[in-house]
Amino acid sequence: MYWSIIARRSLYWLLFAPLAAATASVENIPSEEWTSEQLSGRENNFGSQNESCAAACATLHRTFDTDLANTIAYGLDKAAYWSFFQAEVHPACFIQPTNAQDVAEILQVVRRTQCPFAVKSGGHAAFAGASSSPGGITIDLHRLNELSLSDDKTITHVGTGNRWIDVYDYLTPKSLSVIGGRVASIGTGGLTLGGGISFFSGRHGWACDNVVNYELVTASSEILEVNHASHPDLYFALRGGGNNFGIITRLDLNTIPQNPFWGGSLTTSYSSKTRNAAIEALYHYAYNAPKDIDSALYVAFAYSQLPLGSYLIVSELTQAANIPNPPIFENFTSLPDRLFSTLRRDTDMPSLAREINAAEPNGFRETYWTRTFTLPSSEIIYDVLEIFQDEVEAIKHVLGCLPALTLQIIPENVMGHFAQNGGNALGISPDQGPLLLVDITVQWSDAGKDDAVLGAARNAINRSVARAKEIGAYHPYIYQNYAAQEQEVFEGYGEENLEQLRQISKRWDPEGVFQVLQPGYFKLW
Numbered sequence: 001m002y003w004s005i006i007a008r009r010s011l012y013w014l015l016f017a018p019l020a021a022a023t024a025s026v027e028n029i030p031s032e033e034w035t036s037e038q039l040s041g042r043e044n045n046f047g048s049q050n051e052s053c054a055a056a057c058a059t060l061h062r063t064f065d066t067d068l069a070n071t072i073a074y075g076l077d078k079a080a081y082w083s084f085f086q087a088e089v090h091p092a093c094f095i096q097p098t099n100a101q102d103v104a105e106i107l108q109v110v111r112r113t114q115c116p117f118a119v120k121s122g123g124h125a126a127f128a129g130a131s132s133s134p135g136g137i138t139i140d141l142h143r144l145n146e147l148s149l150s151d152d153k154t155i156t157h158v159g160t161g162n163r164w165i166d167v168y169d170y171l172t173p174k175s176l177s178v179i180g181g182r183v184a185s186i187g188t189g190g191l192t193l194g195g196g197i198s199f200f201s202g203r204h205g206w207a208c209d210n211v212v213n214y215e216l217v218t219a220s221s222e223i224l225e226v227n228h229a230s231h232p233d234l235y236f237a238l239r240g241g242g243n244n245f246g247i248i249t250r251l252d253l254n255t256i257p258q259n260p261f262w263g264g265s266l267t268t269s270y271s272s273k274t275r276n277a278a279i280e281a282l283y284h285y286a287y288n289a290p291k292d293i294d295s296a297l298y299v300a301f302a303y304s305q306l307p308l309g310s311y312l313i314v315s316e317l318t319q320a321a322n323i324p325n326p327p328i329f330e331n332f333t334s335l336p337d338r339l340f341s342t343l344r345r346d347t348d349m350p351s352l353a354r355e356i357n358a359a360e361p362n363g364f365r366e367t368y369w370t371r372t373f374t375l376p377s378s379e380i381i382y383d384v385l386e387i388f389q390d391e392v393e394a395i396k397h398v399l400g401c402l403p404a405l406t407l408q409i410i411p412e413n414v415m416g417h418f419a420q421n422g423g424n425a426l427g428i429s430p431d432q433g434p435l436l437l438v439d440i441t442v443q444w445s446d447a448g449k450d451d452a453v454l455g456a457a458r459n460a461i462n463r464s465v466a467r468a469k470e471i472g473a474y475h476p477y478i479y480q481n482y483a484a485q486e487q488e489v490f491e492g493y494g495e496e497n498l499e500q501l502r503q504i505s506k507r508w509d510p511e512g513v514f515q516v517l518q519p520g521y522f523k524l525w
Contacts, residue, residue, distance in 0.1 A: 049115065049116065049135055049136070050092075050135065052113040052114050052115045053092040053093075053113070053115040053116070053135060053136055053137060054092065055113050055115075056092070056093075056109050056110065056113040056115040056137055057092050057093035057095075057115075057137065059109050059113075060093070060095050060106060060109055060137070061093070063105070064095050064096065064097060064102060064105075064106065065095070065096040065098075065143070066093050066094065066095050066096070067093060067094040067096070068092075068093050069090065069091075069092065069093070073094075074093075074094060077094040077138070077140060078090075078132075079362075079363075080123060080362075081120075081123040081131075081132065081362070082122075082123055082124045082125075082126075082185065082360065082362050082366070083124075083125065083126045083127070083364070083365070083366040084363055084364055084365050084366070085126065085127055085128040085365060085366065086123060086125065086126075086127070086128055086129075086130060086131065086132045087132075087362075087363070088128070089128050089129060089132035089133070089134050090134065090135065091118075091132060091133045091134070091135065091136055091137060091138040092115070092133075092135055092136060092137060093137060093138070094137075094138045094140050095137055095138070095139050095140065096140050096141075096142065096143050097139065097141065097143065097144065097249075098143045098144065099144070099249070100215055100217055100223045100249040100250070101223065103139065103217045103247050103249055104217050104221035104222070104223055105221070106137075106139060107217060107219070107221045107247070107513070108221050110137065110513070110517060111219075111221075111511075111513060111517075114517065115136055115137055115517070116133055116134075116135070116136035116137070116517050116518070116519060117133050117136050117137040117138070117139055117517060117518055118130070118131050118132050118133035118136065118137075118138050118139070118518060118520045119131060119138075119139045119141065119189075119243060119247055119518070120132065120138055120139065120140045120141060120142075120187075121141050121160050121161065121187030121188060121189030121190045122163050122185060122186050122187020122188070122189070122190060122191075123187065124183075124185065124186045124187060124190065124191075125190065125521065126366040126367055126368045126484075127367070127484065127485040129485075129519070129520040129521075130485070130520050130521045131190065131520065131521070132520070133520065139247070140161075141159075141160050141161040141187075141189065141247075141249070142161040143161055144159035144160050144161035144162075144249055144250070145159045145161045145162050145166070146158065146159035146162075146250060147159070147162060147166065147167065147170045149174075149176075149255070150255075153174070153176065153255060154254070154255055155212055155252050155253065155254065155255055156170075156171060156176075156178055156252070156253045156255045157250060157251075157252050157253075158178075158188050158250065158251045158252075158253055159188075159249065159250055160187065160188055160189035160248050160249055160250065160251060161187075161189075162187070162188050163184065163185050163186060163187055163188065164180045164181040164182075164183070164184060164185075164186055164187075164188060164191070164353060165184035165185065165350060165353055165354065165357070167180060167188065168180075168184075168348075168349040168350045168353055169350050171255070171258075171349075172258075172348050172349055172350050175257060175258065175259055176255050176256065176257060176258060177200065177255070177256055177258035177349055178207075178210065178253040178254065178255055178256070179196070179198040179200050179201065179204045179205065179206065179207050179209075179210040179253070179254065179256070180192075180196065180198055180207055180253070181196065181197075181198070181207070181353070182197070182198065182199055182352070182353060182356055183353060183356050183357050183360055184350075184353040184354045184356070184357035185357050185360065188251060189248050189251070190243075190481070191207060191481060192207045192208055192211060192248075192251060193208070193238060193240075193241070193242050193243060193248065193480075194208075194240065194242060194479070194480035194481035195207070195208050195240055195424075195426060195479060195480060195481060196208050196481070197408065197481075198296075199261075199263070199296045199318045199320065199349075199352070200256065200258070200294075200296070200320055201296060201414050201417075202289060202292070202293040202294060202295055202296055202320075202411070202413055202414060203293045203294055203320070203413075204254070204256065204417065205414060205416075205417025205418065205420070206414070206417070206418070206424075207253075208238075208239040208240055208424055209239065209417045209418060209420055209421075209424060210253055210254040211238070211239070211251050211252065211253060211254075212227060212252045212253065212254055213225055213226065213227040213251075213252035214226040214227070214234075214235070214238055214248050214250070214251060214252070215248065215249045215250035215251075215252075216234065216238070216245070216246040216247070216248055216249070217246050217247045217249060218245075218246045218508055218509070219246065219508065219509035219511065219513035219514055223249075224246075226238065228421040228422055232422055233504045233507065234246075234504065234508065235421070235422065236422055236423065236424070236425055236500070236504070237425060237500075237501055237504045237505075239423075239424035239425055239426075240424045240425035240426045240480070240493070241425050241490075241501050241504075241524075242480055242489070242521060242522050243514065243518065243520075243521050243522075244501070244505055244509075244514050244515065244522075244523065244524050245504065245505060245508060245509065245514065246508070246509075246514065258320070258348075258349070259322065260322060260345070260346040260347060260348050261294075261318060261319060261320045261321065261322045261346075261347060261348070262318065262319040262321075262322050262323060262324050262325075262326070262343070262344070262345050262346075262347070263316075263317060263318030263319065263343065263344075263347050263352055264316075264317070264318075264341065264342035264343040264344055264347065264352070264355070265314055265315065265316050265317075265341070265342050265343070265355075266314070266315045266317065266332060266333065266335065266338065266341045266342075266343055267312055267313070267314050267315075267338070267339045267340050267341070268312070268313045268315075268335050268336070268337045268338050268339055269310070269312065269313075269337040269339055270301070270310060270311035270312060270313055270337075271336075271337055273336060273337075274313060274335055274336050274337045275301075275313070275385070277331070277335055277336065278299055278301075278313050278315065278332070278335060279378055279381045279382060279385070280331065280378060281299075281331035281332050281335070282297075282299050282378075282381060282407060282409065283375065283377075283378035283381060284331055285297060285328065285329075285331075285409055285411075286375050286409045286411060286434040286436070287375075287434060288328060289328070289409060289411035289412075289413060289414075289434070290411060290412055290413040291328060292319070292326060292327075292328040293413050294319055294320040294321040294323075295317075295318065295319050295320075295326060295328045295329065296317075296318045296320075297315060297316060297317050297318070297329070297332070297408070297409070298315075298316050298406055298407065298408045299313065299314070299315050299316075299332075299406070299407050299408075300313070300314045300315075300316075300404050300405065300406040300407070301313055301385055301388070301389075301404065301405045301407075302314060302402065302403070302404035302405075303389075303392055303396055303401075303402070303403050303404070304402065305396070305397075305400075305401060305402070309396075311389075312339070313335070315332045315335070316356070317329050317332060317333075317343065318352070322345055322346065324345050325343075342355065364400060364443045364444065364445060365443065365444050365445065365446075365447065365450065365453070366441070366442070366443055367441065367442050367453065367454055367457050367484060368439065368440070368441050368482045368483065368484060369439075369440045369441075369457045369458065369460070369461045369482070369483070369484045369487070370437065370438060370439050370440070370461070370478060370479050370482035370483055370484075370487070371438050371461055371464060371465055371468075371475075371478065372410070372435050372436065372437050372438065372475045372476075372477040372478065372479065372492075373435065373436045373438065373464075373468045373473045373474065373475055374432070374433075374435060374436070374468075374472075374473045374474070374475050375434055375435070375436055375473065376471075376472055376473060379471055379473070380436065380464075380467070380468055380471060380473040381407065381436065383464070383467045383468075383471070384405065384407075384436075384438055384464045384467070385405060387460055387463045387464050387467065388403075388405040388440060388460045388464075390460075391456040391457070391459050391460040391463075392456065392460075394452065394456055395442070395444075395449065395452055395453050395456045398444050398445075398446050398449040398452065398453060399444065399445045399446040399449070400443065400444050400445030400446065401442065401443070401444040401445075401449075401453070402442065402443040402444070403440075403441070403442045403443075403456075403457075404440075404441050404442075405438070405439075405440055405460075406438075406439040406440075406441065407436060407437070407438060407439075408436075408437040408439070409434055409435070409436065409437070410428070410433060410434060410435040410436075410437055411433060411434045412430040412433045412434055415428055415429060415430040415432070415433050415435075416430050425493055425497050425500075425501060426477065426493060426497075427476075427477060427492070427493035427494035427496075427497045428477055432475065435475060435477070436473075437479055437482075438461075438464065439479075439482045440457050440460050440461060442456070442457055457484070458484070458486075461484075476491070476492045476494070477492045477493070478491075478492035480522060483522065489522040490522065490524055498524070501524055502524050502525070505524055
């Protein structure tokens with residue numbers, strides 16, 4: 001996913017996207033709560049989604065900062081999305097709450113009008129509707145930007161409108177950090193609800209395992225403080241369960257001492273010799289990562305149209321204890337055919353997160369696909385790469401096409417943290433590991449090639465799964481933050497966890513507000 005730096009496309013033309021402004025009056029909104037039949041679309045006092053959402057936006061506009069269609073502010077809201085697929089969605093309006101009470105009141109209007117909605121933290125999902133609502137309300141959390149430390153400096157209170165760079169800029173001067181995202185512009189809310197891989201995960205686990213407490217607005221507009229002691233069911237569900245249980249307005253995150261550390265990227269040209277060396281280095285790391293729990297990495301095999309029309313191998317390596325060229329990475333730092341390197345001592349999260357973010361420009365068509373495999377040998381790594389390259393042949397000349405296969409390891413030491421505080425919802429345990437996390441990403445510009453690109457990525461994943469089953473490397477887990485819209489994320493958590501998540505959803509959202517009125521992203525049914 002992080003493979004080359006590309007100039008940003010201008011999105012100025014989005015400023016005047018056509019959509020009729022909401023004009024319905026407040027008096028048209030019924031005061032009673034909606035029944036499950038109404039929520040499922042069997043009964044609607046407004047007659048159509050357009051009417052219900054027009055009424056909702058008009059009401060909210062009287063109380064909250066609301067950007068209606070055909071305004072400059074509305075266009076800027078759309079342009080702020082990372083993926084073009086999300087930016088081209090036309091909500092009826094954007095609502096910008098400033099606190100949990102605002103969110104609770106917005107949800108009351110949503111329930112009464114039956115207007116569909118989406119929630120945007122950072123807006124970094126790839127597919128349309130993930131955090132943008134076609135014709136509905138998009139609740140944009142960017143004004144929920146609280147950042148504060150507990151008196152003992154062990155907890156950071158983070159509003160879910162913050163992006164990870166905001167958090168790192170706040171904490172790094174204090175020699176502190178949290179277990180968060182690696183890309184500057186990604187939102188704190190979405191990444192954490194899906195799992196959240198960090199450069200510090202070897203010692204501390206994923207982001208979801210380091211949330212001490214959530215401020216949550218439920219479907220009934222109740223504002224809860226959710227932690228392992230107060231609401232163990234919701235606390236379990238929010239650690240991997242996505243957007244199915246409410247709107248998170250604040251995260252209280254474990255905070256760790258963190259001085260400057262060693263890290264950066266190492267880029268090599270592609271040859272069979274370097275490919276084989278990189279694959280074997282990755283396989284070696286999978287089984288030896290527990291020997292250096294301050295280490296983290298990912299490796300990307302990316303096709304670059306310019307300047308050479310060839311593959312590159314990019315290894316992102318970090319060592320949080322600031323040990324330069326640590327032994328755990330010897331097989332990477334000795335790779336042949338080196339082109340350039342940013343590896344250095346005394347870097348920090350703001351610097352590294354911005355460096356990685358430079359390879360993630362806004363405004364392109366994007367797709368992510370993922371699966372997870374076991375590693376009885378390195379064979380599956382070779383096979384996945386071969387399949388990926390075979391599928392790329394059909395799309396590598398598409399305008400602006402940048403396909404990449406990014407490989408990460410979920411080592412046993414990381415999985416050991418998944419069980420803390422009652423466990424998370426992901427369905428992974430150390431006895432299954434280490435695991436290979438595969439992320440196929442493609443960026444492109446030509447809308448006429450959407451089907452071809454999506455088809456190639458889909459084929460690469462499906463063929464890889466079939467091959468894994470043949471050689472005994474299959475694993476059901478699907479990492480939510482890298483999944484494509486059509487992938488069944490929660491089935492990969494296992495039957496027991498899926499049923500538990502469904503029961504928790506019924507308990508806290510019996511009318512299915514977050515299943516029906518918020519249809520975007522990954523649902524439990």
